Amino acid sequence: MHQHFELVGRLRVWQNIMLGREPRKGMLVDVDRARSRVAELAERNGLAIDPDALVEELPIGVQQRVELLRELEREPSVLLLDEPTAALAPAEIATLFATVVELAKRGTAILVVTHKLQEVIDYTTRVSVMRHGKIVARYLTTETSTDEIARAMVGGELPHVAQREATGTQACLSVRDLTAGVDTTTVSDLSFEVSAGEIVGIAGVEGNGQTALADAIAGMIPYAGAIELDGSADALKHRENIGIVPQDRHHEGLVLNWSIVENAILGRQNLPGIRKGALTDWNAARADAEAIIERFDVRAASPDVPVRTLSGGNQQKLLVGRALLGDPRFVLAYQPTRGIDVGAAALVQSRLIEARNRGCAILLISFELDEILALADRVLVMFRGKITGSFSGAEIDRGKIGRLMAGLT
Amino acid sequence: MSAGVSLMLTLLFLTLIKSVPIVYAALGGVISERAGVVNIGLEGMMTAGAFSAVVFTNLTGSPIIGLIAGIFFGAVLGFVLGFAATFFKVDQIVAGVGINLVALGGAAYGLVLIFNQPGASPQVTQLGPGQLLPQITTGETAMIVLGLLCAFGLNWFIYRTPWGLRIQACGENPRAVTDAGLNPLRLRLYSVIASGALAGLGGAFLSICEVNLYSDQMTAGRGFIALAAVIFGRWTPWGATGAAVFFGFFEALQYVLQGRISWLPSDAMQALPYLAALFAIAGLVGRVRAPAADGVPY
Numbered sequence: 001m002h003q004h005f006e007l008v009g010r011l012r013v014w015q016n017i018m019l020g021r022e023p024r025k026g027m028l029v030d031v032d033r034a035r036s037r038v039a040e041l042a043e044r045n046g047l048a049i050d051p052d053a054l055v056e057e058l059p060i061g062v063q064q065r066v067e068l069l070r071e072l073e074r075e076p077s078v079l080l081l082d083e084p085t086a087a088l089a090p091a092e093i094a095t096l097f098a099t100v101v102e103l104a105k106r107g108t109a110i111l112v113v114t115h116k117l118q119e120v121i122d123y124t125t126r127v128s129v130m131r132h133g134k135i136v137a138r139y140l141t142t143e144t145s146t147d148e149i150a151r152a153m154v155g156g157e158l159p160h161v162a163q164r165e166a167t168g169t170q171a172c173l174s175v176r177d178l179t180a181g182v183d184t185t186t187v188s189d190l191s192f193e194v195s196a197g198e199i200v201g202i203a204g205v206e207g208n209g210q211t212a213l214a215d216a217i218a219g220m221i222p223y224a225g226a227i228e229l230d231g232s233a234d235a236l237k238h239r240e241n242i243g244i245v246p247q248d249r250h251h252e253g254l255v256l257n258w259s260i261v262e263n264a265i266l267g268r269q270n271l272p273g274i275r276k277g278a279l280t281d282w283n284a285a286r287a288d289a290e291a292i293i294e295r296f297d298v299r300a301a302s303p304d305v306p307v308r309t310l311s312g313g314n315q316q317k318l319l320v321g322r323a324l325l326g327d328p329r330f331v332l333a334y335q336p337t338r339g340i341d342v343g344a345a346a347l348v349q350s351r352l353i354e355a356r357n358r359g360c361a362i363l364l365i366s367f368e369l370d371e372i373l374a375l376a377d378r379v380l381v382m383f384r385g386k387i388t389g390s391f392s393g394a395e396i397d398r399g400k401i402g403r404l405m406a407g408l409t
Numbered sequence: 410m411s412a413g414v415s416l417m418l419t420l421l422f423l424t425l426i427k428s429v430p431i432v433y434a435a436l437g438g439v440i441s442e443r444a445g446v447v448n449i450g451l452e453g454m455m456t457a458g459a460f461s462a463v464v465f466t467n468l469t470g471s472p473i474i475g476l477i478a479g480i481f482f483g484a485v486l487g488f489v490l491g492f493a494a495t496f497f498k499v500d501q502i503v504a505g506v507g508i509n510l511v512a513l514g515g516a517a518y519g520l521v522l523i524f525n526q527p528g529a530s531p532q533v534t535q536l537g538p539g540q541l542l543p544q545i546t547t548g549e550t551a552m553i554v555l556g557l558l559c560a561f562g563l564n565w566f567i568y569r570t571p572w573g574l575r576i577q578a579c580g581e582n583p584r585a586v587t588d589a590g591l592n593p594l595r596l597r598l599y600s601v602i603a604s605g606a607l608a609g610l611g612g613a614f615l616s617i618c619e620v621n622l623y624s625d626q627m628t629a630g631r632g633f634i635a636l637a638a639v640i641f642g643r644w645t646p647w648g649a650t651g652a653a654v655f656f657g658f659f660e661a662l663q664y665v666l667q668g669r670i671s672w673l674p675s676d677a678m679q680a681l682p683y684l685a686a687l688f689a690i691a692g693l694v695g696r697v698r699a700p701a702a703d704g705v706p707y
Contacts (some may be wrong), residue, residue: 016578
């Protein structure tokens with residue numbers, strides 16, 4: 001089962017599950033038998049599903065069920081799950097693993113690839129830790145802990161995450177009645193503020209409008225409503241004021257064939273320090289690149305190598321480093337630790353907290369509740385393009401947030 | 410019979426005749442695009458069909474063999490496009506445009522090479538009554554009936570059979586097809602071959618059924634109109650058929666109006682079907698959704 005679903009959105013659930021193994025009646029698909037086969041399969045595995053639903057109209061969690069059923073239809077003796085919970089709300093994660101554990105009891109060998117250590121501890125029997133393409137440690141789950149696994153993943157002690165300090169409460173970014181986006185990823189009538197020296201976390205399952213929100217703030221899509229920085233919509237257009245960590249480093253963040261130096265000034269090329277008249281000051285660009293490499297521990301042979309040659313974690317550190325360069329007033333961090341190892345993630349998180357301590361306003365959008373809980377001073381829950389909950393300080397409650405993320409109240 | 414009624418009947422009959430080649434090509438476009446390959450080469454495949462039909466009818470004296478040759482050579486170009494677009498991952502648009510140029514140039518050259526006369530081929534035996542269907546039906550009527558059967562068959566194939574389901578999946582998300590243990594590239598290749606065969610048949614109608622010779626550039630953009638019909642018909646067999654008849658109507662109208670409206674130059678009138686296609690598609694922008702993986706190499 002893939003991390004990103006391989007489903008056909010415009011086909012029905014039974015068509016997706018039976019694709020390639022359609023029961024036949026002469027030359028035709030035997031629709032009745034296909035549907036009853038799917039219903040029976042769902043029943044047997046305790047996964048409620050409507051065989052006739054269109055897949056694209058189903059919530060992500062239910063689509064995951066379809067994906068799982070599709071694999072189960074083949075009655076596999078080995079089931080490989082790649083980051084199966086990446087797109088699920090906490091309640092859905094529990095349901096999924098309940099099914100998976102049940103399968104294991106009935107004799108299926110199950111291999112789960114995940115970077116969520118708590119899932120490993122909660123549901124598995126044995127753990128192998130991979131680092132740089134090699135297995136570096138093996139444990140029995142009952143004899144290990146998240147800390148031990150994390151240490152094996154980084155190959156040493158975890159870097160210390162920076163302490164947060166008291167900061168002011170002056171509103172920096174304010175969003176009022178924001179409506180933006182198309183089709184499945186929209187936000188409507190969204191209003192919130194991020195103060196200077198505050199990290200506001202947007203919690204939510206992927207696909208609930210986070211991308212529309214981020215794109216609107218970044219000025220990439222048209223929107224209705226107001227987005228202001230220090231009370232002015234224009235201030236948001238000045239690049240020195242904002243730093244953006246886009247969600248997808250390959251499509252939006254970096255030009256993979258360009259060097260670190262070139263990528264370090266991408267989007268900042270017109271700032272006074274970088275541009276000299278009609279020309280680019282490459283010495284300044286190089287200094288910026290070196291500053292990022294130094295502060296973010298970007299491992300590269302030289303600042304001139306193409307970004308393509310860096311590992312995903314180093315690319316991500318470059319991306320966050322660029323966003324934080326020059327102490328912007330506001331930083332939008334969309335999945336800032338996406339797909340990077342725990343060591344690099346801790347470094348990125350530390351730098352974000354340090355920026356906050358210096359008075360930067362940070363909007364953190366993440367699909368990982370753990371990251372939000374670790375970083376945010378205030379948590380807003382997004383569901384279907386609306387903010388359905390707001391928690392700060394001691395009110396922050398994992399259970400409540402999890403339920404709101406799944407659309408429950 | 411009054412002149413008005415007779416005019417209406419002429420228009421109706423001409424609409425059917427003018428629709429036939431577009432219907433075939435549009436059905437070809439549907440199967441290809443449902444599998445995820447945009448077939449810009451429909452025009453060239455029609456040209457190949459039209460030209461080879463004349464060559465083989467001339468050679469054998471049998472327009473039925475001509476039709477079969479048209480289908481075959483359309484399918485050959487379909488194979489070329491399909492192979493380039495799947496296993497070689499060539500840009501589908503570029504490959505399709507290449508097919509169009511090769512077919513057009515090849516036919517023009519073939520006229521000189523085979524018939525030793527540029528511009529048009531000599532006259533050949535036309536598809537007559539009773540050759541495709543029983544005696545009472547003319548060649549044209551038989552081709553109309555066959556076209557409707559093709560639309561019916563394709564609809565049945567896409568929505569009712571396992572292969573149709575797989576082709577749909579292939580155009581939406583080929584990775585899902587791979588996951589199901591099937592080869593999406595092969596499915597796409599077969600679909601584009603079928604697409605070429607249908608377009609070739611449409612082309613053959615133009616040369617050995619509607620008239621009795623091949624003349625240079627006789628497809629006159631009908632392959633592109635068929636592409637518009639695919640979109641206008643929302644990638645469904647019956648939708649595309651309906652859209653093809655709609656565009657055929659404007660082509661027929663253009664013939665009927667010529668000579669009747671003196672103030673409009675005939676060139677402007679000839680642009681009618683193309684304008685209809687343009688406005689029809691422009692009106693649909695943003696309101697129709699192509700198969701998700703349409704045009705995306707896998």
